[in-house]
Structure formats: structure tokens, C-alpha cells
Amino acid sequence: MGNVSWLSRSLPIMAGELPRFDLGYVPAEPRELFLRWFGEAVAAGVGEPHVMSLCTVDEDALPDVRVLVLRELDERGWHFATDRNSDKGRQLAANPAAALGFHWREQGRQVRVRGRVVDLGEAAATADFLSRSPRSRLASMIGAQSGVIADPAAEERAWSEAEERLAADPGFVPASHAVYAVDPVSVEFWQGDPGRRHVRLRYRRSAEVWIQEQLRG
């Protein structure tokens, strides 16, 4: 047996006491249930509950995934911020659809969001960028995210130049900074059970109505 296989089989999963998911007490809209679960994750001390996986597909339909920070949740959907010229930015330009995954390990919970992706425009991008720390803003001013670093010395110079630029113009916002929202077509809430009777509830949007379906775990 390989090392990963041996280690993986010997590691615990969904151990300990987990919350119960009472399907008799769920709201009509998935956003409300997400906010409830998110608040519970924060209260339970879940590590980085606002970090999520973002899955996109490239022009050859090959999936790609990485983790991002959830920036906001409102009637437009789940927001994230990134560089429009990054790999994911280019993938979204070609195919504006995505899936998000949250895993709140300490509670044995998972939330999956699928939907179309909408660029929220310049005002949202500007507000998001200016709310960031100076170091975070600098990192977005060096060049296109996901670009290959061919010359480390030039990269050092780019950081210095960005520092000078930010000092001279603290209101500077790169044109490539973008905030996107995932406008959901389905949202699934998954509650793990140590006895493996997991509880899954999927909200599926049909026209303007949310249909709830319980899924086998």
C-alpha cells in the first residue's frame, strides 16, 4: 500500500460530535441558510470559514480549481475578487460559470454553489480594492496574476515601482481588478454524520422559485 493510501486510511474523518441538520426548519431561500451556517461556523471557531474553492473551466473544458476568499453575499450572489487577467479571469471571460465549495471541517459541513458568473463592474472593483491593506494592493499592482516570472530581478523592480506608485497615488486602482458574483442555480448544504447517515439538502432554482430536494448521502 502506498504511503498516502496508508496514511489516509488511518486518519479520522467526521469524528466527534457534529451538529444535527433539521430539515423541518429551513428557509425558502438558500442565501438565508448559508448566512445561518456561516454564522454558526464563525461561532464554532471553524478555521477560515470564508475561504472557498472556486472551480472554473478553460477553453478546452478542462476544470481548474483554487481557493479564494468570499468577499460578500447579497442578492447578486457569492462575491469574490481577483485579477481579470489571471488564468481564472481568462477562463471566466470565455465561460462565465463556476462552482464554489466550502468545507467547514470542525462541523462536518460542506456547501456547494453552482451558477453563472457576473462581473460586478468598476464601482464594485474600486470599492473592493480600496478596502484592502496596502500590501494586498501592492501584490495586485505588479503584473498579471498567474503570469510566469521569467526574470526574478525584474519582479523585484516591479515591487519597488509599485511601492512608489502607491505612495504617490494611494487611490490608484488597477483596471484589471475585478469583483465577480456567482449567481446561483443550485446550492447544496451537506451535513456529515459520524454514523454516515449524511443529510443533504439541495436548493435548485426553477424560474424564480427555489425547489428543495433531499439527496441521498
Ligand SMILES: Cc1cc2nc3c(=O)[nH]c(=O)nc-3n(C[C@H](O)[C@H](O)[C@H](O)COP(=O)(O)O)c2cc1C
Ligand atoms: C487562503 C487563500 C486565499 C486566497 N484568496 C484569494 C482571493 O481572494 N483572490 C485571488 O485572486 N486569489 C486568492 N488566493 C490565491 C489563489 O488560490 C490562486 O493562487 C490565484 O488566484 C491564481 O489562480 P489562477 O491562476 O487560477 O487564476 C488565495 C489563496 C489562498 C491560499
